[in-house]
Amino acid sequence: MVERKRWSEAFSDWFNEVIETAGILDKRYPVKGMNVWLPYGLKIMRNIEKFIREEMERTGHQEVLFPALIPETEFRKEAEHIAGFEGEVFWVTHAGLDPLDVRLILRPTSETAMYSMFSLWIRSHADLPFKVYQIVNVYRYETKHTRPLIRVREISHFFEAHTAHRDFEDAERQIREDLEIFDRLMRKLAIAYIISKRPEWDKFPGAFYSLGAEVVMPDGRTLQIGTMHNYKQNFARAYNILYETETGDHEYVHQTTFGMSERLLAAVIAIHGDDRGMVLPPTIAPIQVVIVPIPKKDAEVDVYAYAREIAEELKVAGIRVHVDERDIRPGRKFYDWELKGVPLRIEVGPRDVEGKTVVIARRDTLTKETVKRARVVDRVRELFDEIMENLHARAREWLESHIKRVETLEEAKEAFEDRRGVVEIPWCGEEECGLRMEEVLDAKMLGTPYPEEEALRLEGKRCPVCGGEAKFVARFARTY
Ligand SMILES: Nc1ncnc2c1ncn2[C@@H]1O[C@H](COS(=O)(=O)NC(=O)[C@@H](N)CS)[C@@H](O)[C@H]1O
Ligand SMILES: [Zn+2]
Numbered sequence: 001m002v003e004r005k006r007w008s009e010a011f012s013d014w015f016n017e018v019i020e021t022a023g024i025l026d027k028r029y030p031v032k033g034m035n036v037w038l039p040y041g042l043k044i045m046r047n048i049e050k051f052i053r054e055e056m057e058r059t060g061h062q063e064v065l066f067p068a069l070i071p072e073t074e075f076r077k078e079a080e081h082i083a084g085f086e087g088e089v090f091w092v093t094h095a096g097l098d099p100l101d102v103r104l105i106l107r108p109t110s111e112t113a114m115y116s117m118f119s120l121w122i123r124s125h126a127d128l129p130f131k132v133y134q135i136v137n138v139y140r141y142e143t144k145h146t147r148p149l150i151r152v153r154e155i156s157h158f159f160e161a162h163t164a165h166r167d168f169e170d171a172e173r174q175i176r177e178d179l180e181i182f183d184r185l186m187r188k189l190a191i192a193y194i195i196s197k198r199p200e201w202d203k204f205p206g207a208f209y210s211l212g213a214e215v216v217m218p219d220g221r222t223l224q225i226g227t228m229h230n231y232k233q234n235f236a237r238a239y240n241i242l243y244e245t246e247t248g249d250h251e252y253v254h255q256t257t258f259g260m261s262e263r264l265l266a267a268v269i270a271i272h273g274d275d276r277g278m279v280l281p282p283t284i285a286p287i288q289v290v291i292v293p294i295p296k297k298d299a300e301v302d303v304y305a306y307a308r309e310i311a312e313e314l315k316v317a318g319i320r321v322h323v324d325e326r327d328i329r330p331g332r333k334f335y336d337w338e339l340k341g342v343p344l345r346i347e348v349g350p351r352d353v354e355g356k357t358v359v360i361a362r363r364d365t366l367t368k369e370t371v372k373r374a375r376v377v378d379r380v381r382e383l384f385d386e387i388m389e390n391l392h393a394r395a396r397e398w399l400e401s402h403i404k405r406v407e408t409l410e411e412a413k414e415a416f417e418d419r420r421g422v423v424e425i426p427w428c429g430e431e432e433c434g435l436r437m438e439e440v441l442d443a444k445m446l447g448t449p450y451p452e453e454e455a456l457r458l459e460g461k462r463c464p465v466c467g468g469e470a471k472f473v474a475r476f477a478r479t480y
Contacts, residue, residue, distance in 0.1 A: 084205020
């Protein structure tokens with residue numbers, strides 16, 4: 001197994017270098033926190049979005065597209081939401097030379113753009129459940145250290161699903177559906193994750209509760225790669241979103257949202273990558289198989305024709321394949337495609353042409369095997385499945401080896417010094433004890449495991465701050 005770069009000083013350098021050299025983003029754009037998507041990176045992101053759209057289709061969410069500019073009057077309707085985002089929005093104050101009479105904000109997320117329209121669109125129980133989503137760029141004036149894909153000021157692939165329901169129970173059903181959608185998506189990316197219910201003091205502004213999905217990055221810090229929020233009727237009251245019930249009464253709808261972004265790609269790059277660069281799951285790789293002809297001078301066989309014939313057969317089989325005919329050394333080609341994370345490389349030399357064989361090299365295990373020409377398509381497909389299994393197993397092993405259950409703050413501090421990751425501590429549930437633990441550990445409380453039943457084994461356990469009976473397991477981590 002190739003030694004992975006683990007710790008922050010190596011990992012963040014590795015990450016920034018891969019983003020640049022593998023052709024994902026160009027960070028030289030002259031606005032801080034805003035980057036240019038390069039063709040290869042954009043193709044990967046589009047493949048991820050394809051799976052998101054499939055899930056939206058499967059679960060009856062309709063795609064919409066809202067304006068990016070929101071009038072201040074709309075933005076200021078829900079008190080908690082304003083408080084949460086006021087310091088994070090970009091303002092548009094002029095059109096041409098004229099100051100605007102109503103200032104506009106660039107959407108940081110689209111609740112305040114959508115919900116006045118929901119109020120016009122939703123009239124009756126027959127309109128519910130109402131389920132829409134969009135994948136757009138949103139803008140947040142992040143003041144912490146910006147990082148490509150991870151913490152940007154223009155989130156260029158912001159997925160936001162917004163739903164409305166007749167009651168709390170149906171909104172809860174939607175949250176369960178979001179968790180299932182997310183789990184199916186994570187399987188496609190071979191990513192292992194945990195879901196935590198955010199503490200009261202760290203919910204999404206305007207939410208009744210928030211769930212966060214976290215992965216553990218190679219430097220041991222966690223990255224939030226998805227969130228689901230139950231808003232109850234908080235926004236419906238502020239935006240007057242009412243529906244007529246079967247008995248003719250009028251009720252405020254219950255709402256939820258579900259959000260993800262290009263952080264999904266950050267997680268794929270970070271978690272599956274190794275010292276040679278990216279390792280892409282075949283599900284989202286723009287090129288799934290690269291064929292490298294290896295000519296020998298004065299050998300009369302034509303390795304290029306053989307390579308093209310194999311490429312054609314793979315293409316017809318629906319596999320994304322590329323023949324690298326550049327006039328450079330094969331070793332240089334191997335380097336380039338390994339950096340770009342292409343899951344399989346097929347090498348063909350004169351001996352392969354004569355023997356009707358090919359050599360297939362796996363990117364995830366860096367192993368090679370010789371395969372009969374006639375078996376190429378079948379073997380490639382088998383290897384894709386093996387690679388997905390292997391990547392998912394490695395991701396799960398990594399995650400599970402970075403979650404530690406302790407009983408005291410001292411043990412927690414040791415755990416963080418040792419390998420960071422997620423530390424689970426018994427907790428009484430009182431806010432001041434939670435905040436105290438964050439302070440002592442210099443870490444954020446991710447929340448409590450969700451669904452709760454997974455986490456018990458608390459009998460007799462005490463809160464390490466107040467000594468009170470522990471009712472919850474609290475998760476802490478150093479986060480991005
Ligand atoms: N600055 C950022 N850069 C990249 N991704 C981000 C950034 N801020 C948030 N995200 C991602 O966007 C997801 C949704 O953002 S959020 O604030 O948690 N939730 C919302 O905005 C809700 N309205 C759901 S759409 C987060 O889970 C996180 O994965
Ligand atoms: Zn306590």
